[in-house]
Amino acid sequence: MISFVGAGPGDVDLITVKGRKLMEEADIVIYAGSLVSKEHMDVCKEGTEIFNSASMTLEDVIEVMERGEKENKKVVRLHTGDPTIYGAIREQMDILDEKNIKFQVIPGVSSFTAAASAIKRELTLPEVTQTIMLTRIEGRTPVPEGEKLSKLASHKTSMAIFLSVQDIDRVVEELIEGYGSEDTPVAVVYKATWEDQKIIIGTLKDIAEKVKAEGVNKTAQILVGNFIEGAYERSKLYDPSFTHEYREGK
Numbered sequence: 001m002i003s004f005v006g007a008g009p010g011d012v013d014l015i016t017v018k019g020r021k022l023m024e025e026a027d028i029v030i031y032a033g034s035l036v037s038k039e040h041m042d043v044c045k046e047g048t049e050i051f052n053s054a055s056m057t058l059e060d061v062i063e064v065m066e067r068g069e070k071e072n073k074k075v076v077r078l079h080t081g082d083p084t085i086y087g088a089i090r091e092q093m094d095i096l097d098e099k100n101i102k103f104q105v106i107p108g109v110s111s112f113t114a115a116a117s118a119i120k121r122e123l124t125l126p127e128v129t130q131t132i133m134l135t136r137i138e139g140r141t142p143v144p145e146g147e148k149l150s151k152l153a154s155h156k157t158s159m160a161i162f163l164s165v166q167d168i169d170r171v172v173e174e175l176i177e178g179y180g181s182e183d184t185p186v187a188v189v190y191k192a193t194w195e196d197q198k199i200i201i202g203t204l205k206d207i208a209e210k211v212k213a214e215g216v217n218k219t220a221q222i223l224v225g226n227f228i229e230g231a232y233e234r235s236k237l238y239d240p241s242f243t244h245e246y247r248e249g250k
């Protein structure tokens with residue numbers, strides 16, 4: 001059995017209990033070394049084979065999985081954050097399907113929720129926005145035309161932008177076009193939940209400058225929207241006059 005496991009954003013205690021158990025029992029672990037802390041391997045039993053996928057191709061990864069399966073071993077493929085977001089797991093799962101190798105996917109805490117927690121904010125607020133967009137700017141991986149950052153930003157929802165801080169100038173330019181205001185709040189969270197986490201708060205007007213001054217050019221979430229700063233309505237759920245399934249309103 002192969003288990004794709006979400007390691008969480010950084011802090012090793014943010015892996016799920018299920019993920020930790022699988023790590024404890026694993027015979028083989030293949031971890032995404034660029035963003036997954038080596039400390040996760042501390043819970044592995046004596047003799048667990050450890051592979052860092054940073055220097056491996058898809059074919060190399062599959063080869064290790066296939067051998068593990070043949071030898072009846074428990075294999076964990078440890079991905080950063082939640083494996084279903086920019087995890088490149090589909091291509092692995094499709095090959096495993098072709099080879100009739102069973103696998104499961106264990107979710108993880110994504111860096112976008114970790115970043116929102118780091119700045120102590122709620123991404124969805126009544127009368128502000130009820131939507132979160134998870135996206136990225138185009139890099140070597142293309143982004144479909146309909147998902148251009150400026151177009152998405154024009155909806156003025158909360159946004160979490162992955163894989164893009166190295167292009168902060170281009171990101172800001174598109175966001176200003178979309179949100180239509182330089183005053184829109186932005187928080188850049190570098191290495192959320194790691195020991196060297198950095199939080200940079202600003203607006204579309206000054207965030208690029210601040211990010212560069214801090215030397216942040218990778219492993220950051222760019223959170224954008226009026227959920228960061230400004231007015232909102234309180235929730236209906238906890239409003240004394242509101243009746244719902246579990247409580248009679250007064």
Ligand code: SAH
Binds near residue numbers: 115
């Ligand atoms: N599956 C991961 C995302 C992998 S893509 C998840 O759910 O979080 C890698 C990108 O995720 C990075 O470029 C960065 O934008 C973001 N990222 C990953 N870990 C992060 C962290 N601890 N803090 C801030 N951003 C992070």
